[in-house]
Amino acid sequence: MATIKDLARMAGVSVTTVSRVLNSHPYVTEEKRKSVLEAIRQTGYEKNVNAVHLKTGKTQLIGVVLPFSDHPYFARLLKGIAKQAFVHHFKLVLIQTDYQTEREKDALQMLRQKQIDGLIICSRSCELSLIKSYKQYGPIVVCENVPEELSSSYVDHYQAFQDALSYLYEEGHTRIGYTVTRLDGTSSKNRNAAYRDFLAARKLQYRTDNVFDKMLYFEDGETIVKKLLRMEDPPSAMIITSDHVAAGVITYANKIGLRIPEELAIIGFDDLPMARMMGITSMHLPLEEMGEHLFQQVMEKEANQKLFHTKLIKRETV
Numbered sequence: 479m480a481t482i483k484d485l486a487r488m489a490g491v492s493v494t495t496v497s498r499v500l501n502s503h504p505y506v507t508e509e510k511r512k513s514v515l516e517a518i519r520q521t522g523y524e525k526n527v528n529a530v531h532l533k534t535g536k537t538q539l540i541g542v543v544l545p546f547s548d549h550p551y552f553a554r555l556l557k558g559i560a561k562q563a564f565v566h567h568f569k570l571v572l573i574q575t576d577y578q579t580e581r582e583k584d585a586l587q588m589l590r591q592k593q594i595d596g597l598i599i600c601s602r603s604c605e606l607s608l609i610k611s612y613k614q615y616g617p618i619v620v621c622e623n624v625p626e627e628l629s630s631s632y633v634d635h636y637q638a639f640q641d642a643l644s645y646l647y648e649e650g651h652t653r654i655g656y657t658v659t660r661l662d663g664t665s666s667k668n669r670n671a672a673y674r675d676f677l678a679a680r681k682l683q684y685r686t687d688n689v690f691d692k693m694l695y696f697e698d699g700e701t702i703v704k705k706l707l708r709m710e711d712p713p714s715a716m717i718i719t720s721d722h723v724a725a726g727v728i729t730y731a732n733k734i735g736l737r738i739p740e741e742l743a744i745i746g747f748d749d750l751p752m753a754r755m756m757g758i759t760s761m762h763l764p765l766e767e768m769g770e771h772l773f774q775q776v777m778e779k780e781a782n783q784k785l786f787h788t789k790l791i792k793r794e795t796v
Contacts, residue, residue, distance in 0.1 A: 480521035488520070489513035540776055541571045541594040543585045545601050549694060550722050550750055551765065555600050555621065558769020566777065568595075577603040577660065590615040596776035601663065619775045621768065622664050623783070629775040631768045631784045635665045638761050638788040639672035639717070642745045646715045647680070649796055651743060655688035655713035657702065657723060669719070688713050699726020703736065715743035715796070721750040724758050728795065744795040757794035 482500075486493045491510050498506045499514040506514075517523070542559060544552045556572075563570050571594055575581035582604045589597045589612055596617040599609065609618060610627050619629040639656075646654050656673060658666040670689070677684050687709065690702055702723070706712040718724035724746035731738050738744060746753050749762035764786050771784055 480523045484521065485514060485517045485523060488517040537593065537595055538568050539571050539594045540568050540773070541573055541585050541588055541597045543573045543575060543582060543597065543599040543602070545575050545577045546694070547572065547574050549720075551720060551748055552600055554748070554750070554765035555769040555772070558766040558771075559598060559773045560769075561766075562770045562773035566773070568773075575603070577601075579603050583608075586612045589618070592616075598772050598776055600772075617776045617778070619772050621772065623785075626781060626783065629778070629781045629783065631771045631775065631786065633763055633768075633786050633788050635668040636672045638747075638763075639669045640676060641788070641790055642717050642761055643673065643676045645790055645792075646717070646743060646745065646796065647676075649715075649743065651713075651715040652680075652682055653688075653711065653713045654715045654717065655690065655706075656717040657690040657693040657698075657719055659692065659694050659719065661689070661691050693718070693723050694720070696722050696726040696729075698723050699728070700730040702727050703730045703734070706742070707736075714741075715739075715745070717745045717747070719747045721746040721748045721753040721758060721760055724760070724795075725752050725756055728756060728758065739795050745790075746795075749791050753791070753793070759793045759796045760791050762789045762791050 482493055482496050485496045489496065489510070491513060495506060495510055496514050499511050540563060542556065544556065546552055560570060571588070573581060573585040582599070582602060585597060586609065588594050594616070597619070599618065599620045601621060602609065606624060609620070612618060613628065617629070619631070621632060622630060623632045623634070624630045643654060656669070658669065660666060661670070674684055690705065693702060702716070716727070718727060724744050727744060728738055731742060736742060744758065746758045746760040747763065748765065749760040752758070753760040768786050775782065775784070
């Protein structure tokens with residue numbers, strides 16, 4: 479395998495000149511650049527990327543922790559992150575965790591061991607204190623409202639839920655249920671707080687069976703509708719915290735003749751393209767824009783926080 483010294487000898491230039499050509503340095507004459515490139519062509523020389531990383535202390539890699547790669551919410555975040563990674567000539571290392579803390583710890587260890595230059599955590603199960611303890615090894619950005627020690631891009635899930643609940647109440651609904659991906663998540667806790675405060679302010683009863691846990695995918699819509707049909711006094715409206723689950727509810731409801739919104743009103747979350755196509759009332763979350771900002775934050779030295787605003791998009795399901 480050819481070395482830089484071999485290239486320099488073949489091209490009749492110094493090792494420094496070869497290094498400049500390999501690293502696209504501007505201060506090389508065109509004649510010398512062509513000579514080096516011809517030597518590279520003849521030898522099939524490949525730059526040792528690991529050696530470059532050792533020398534610079536940078537990998538040009540950013541880790542992205544996400545629980546599921548096939549969930550539209552995280553896919554939209556990832557799209558924004560990837561767009562900025564392309565612009566800045568970085569590559570992404572995806573760490574899918576299924577909310578297993580050991581896998582999240584593996585990602586943190588990658589940062590500690592300098593396998594990646596920074597870490598973006600789209601959703602977590604690890605304690606925040608553990609994540610903060612790894613900040614000394616490189617930049618970490620999270621997708622939730624956190625203390626100032628960490629950078630974050632987030633939406634106010636409490637207020638977004640209050641807005642959705644208020645709209646349903648104004649439309650005459652007092653029996654309102656909702657779905658979540660996992661009850662113990664930070665966003666879900668904020669939503670539950672909004673739900674309880676909303677009911678308490680209007681002296682409405684809180685019922686645990688009106689909260690549907692572990693609803694992630696389109697096919698879960700059938701599960702939701704079947705559970706509603708088994709209830710003696712089911713909600714007249716549901717907030718479905720993912721548009722594709724809401725689409726599953728509507729699809730199965732249409733199949734069995736349950737009228738939307740006359741018999742069941744629905745508000746989705748995220749405002750995905752399918753919500754626009756199916757006429758689903760949805761809470762718009764600027765996920766792609768958030769993803770872009772998450773990447774920009776992991777490039778910055780100082781921690782900062784960015785709140786992204788939500789907006790209720792009224793369509794045909796309420």
